[in-house]
Amino acid sequence: MSTKKSAAAAPTSSSKVEVRIGITDSPRELTIELSNTADDIEASVAQALSAGSHISFTDERGRRLIVPAAKVGFVEVSARSERKVGFGTN
Numbered sequence: 001m002s003t004k005k006s007a008a009a010a011p012t013s014s015s016k017v018e019v020r021i022g023i024t025d026s027p028r029e030l031t032i033e034l035s036n037t038a039d040d041i042e043a044s045v046a047q048a049l050s051a052g053s054h055i056s057f058t059d060e061r062g063r064r065l066i067v068p069a070a071k072v073g074f075v076e077v078s079a080r081s082e083r084k085v086g087f088g089t090n
Contacts, residue, residue, distance in 0.1 A: 015079060017041065019057065021065075022073035032057055032065050038077045045075050 017038055021030045034041065034057055041057075048055045048069050055075075056066045 018078050020074075020076040020078075021055070021067055022075075023067065023071050024073045025071075030065060030067065032059050032063075034059060038079075041075075041077050045072075 016033045016035055019032050019034055019041055021032075023030065036057075044057075045055055049072065052069050054066055054068050055072060056064065058064050
């Protein structure tokens with residue numbers, strides 16, 4: 001019986017995506033976890049930026065994040081990494 005985890009688990013449709021948004025003239029970044037796909041997030045950001053309106057996301061707890069498109073410095077979308085527990089050197 002092996003206790004090692006598989007090297008890389010393929011992302012599933014229920015995996016969470018972490019979105020970081022950099023705001024111009026602000027040293028802090030906004031971070032939100034969403035269950036949307038990265039393609040859906042990219043499409044909504046691109047649409048908001050081209051329309052000059054705002055970017056809006058709602059997380060699983062119902063919290064809303066609304067940022068004016070003119071203030072967006074960058075948007076980073078990445079798969080949420082699994083936190084490792086223990087002292088293994090996997």
